[in-house]
Amino acid sequence: QKEVEQDPGPLSVPEGAIVSLNCTYSNSAFQYFMWYRQYSRKGPELLMYTYSSGNKEDGRFTAQVDKSSKYISLFIRDSQPSDSATYLCAMSSNDYKLSFGAGTTVTVRA
Amino acid sequence: KAGVTQTPRYLIKTRGQQVTLSCSPISGHRSVSWYQQTPGQGLQFLFEYFSETQRNKGNFPGRFSGRQFSNSRSEMNVSTLELGDSALYLCASSQGLTPGNGYTFGSGTRLTVV
Numbered sequence: 031q032k033e034v035e036q037d038p039g040p041l042s043v044p045e046g047a048i049v050s051l052n053c054t055y056s057n058s059a060f061q062y063f064m065w066y067r068q069y070s071r072k073g074p075e076l077l078m079y080t081y082s083s084g085n086k087e088d089g090r091f092t093a094q095v096d097k098s099s100k101y102i103s104l105f106i107r108d109s110q111p112s113d114s115a116t117y118l119c120a121m122s123s124n125d126y127k128l129s130f131g132a133g134t135t136v137t138v139r140a
Numbered sequence: 141k142a143g144v145t146q147t148p149r150y151l152i153k154t155r156g157q158q159v160t161l162s163c164s165p166i167s168g169h170r171s172v173s174w175y176q177q178t179p180g181q182g183l184q185f186l187f188e189y190f191s192e193t194q195r196n197k198g199n200f201p202g203r204f205s206g207r208q209f210s211n212s213r214s215e216m217n218v219s220t221l222e223l224g225d226s227a228l229y230l231c232a233s234s235q236g237l238t239p240g241n242g243y244t245f246g247s248g249t250r251l252t253v254v
Contacts, residue, residue: 061239062241064240066245072247073144073245073248074183076244079241079242081238118182118183120183121240123239125195125196125239126171126188126196126239127185128175128183128239128240129185130175130182132182133183
């Protein structure tokens, strides 16, 4: 079993819909939680960064962390075709090593 | 400001050869991390350097090595290349003060081993 589990999708939604992504993990030492977006032929781009449990909102993006359930989520409101990309969850303890999920490929249809 | 620069962008090497990849971090960033990305295994951590010291290393064989220079630029070396080393190699730079925070990735070096 992988340390971080993420459904690879693909996920296809119409423009304007809410995109819901999630990851589960097994390592209770993880304290730092991130969501990255990766376009084809590009490196991952940091979208959201959260320390410990709780919610964080930034524009159309909301990240949620539930450490008791070892579950993190990312919601994208009012999705746009430009949001079509692969979304990767990542997490870390204090060791400066990121453990990534497999990534979910999202397509937003115009 | 300039982003993370990785050179070269593409490489084709033969089995048994060695290769050196370069990463220039964002100015002021003292940490550089390296990751391997493949379709089967996803993104896997190779190593992380902060102020020329390796702080952590992933579960890769000793053929994979790296270093960081006093100007924070970093190189990684893979010796005795195998077909399975074909991957996108990504580096990320940050100030290195909080795990995962402020990481900026480069566009990667695509290595093909034939």
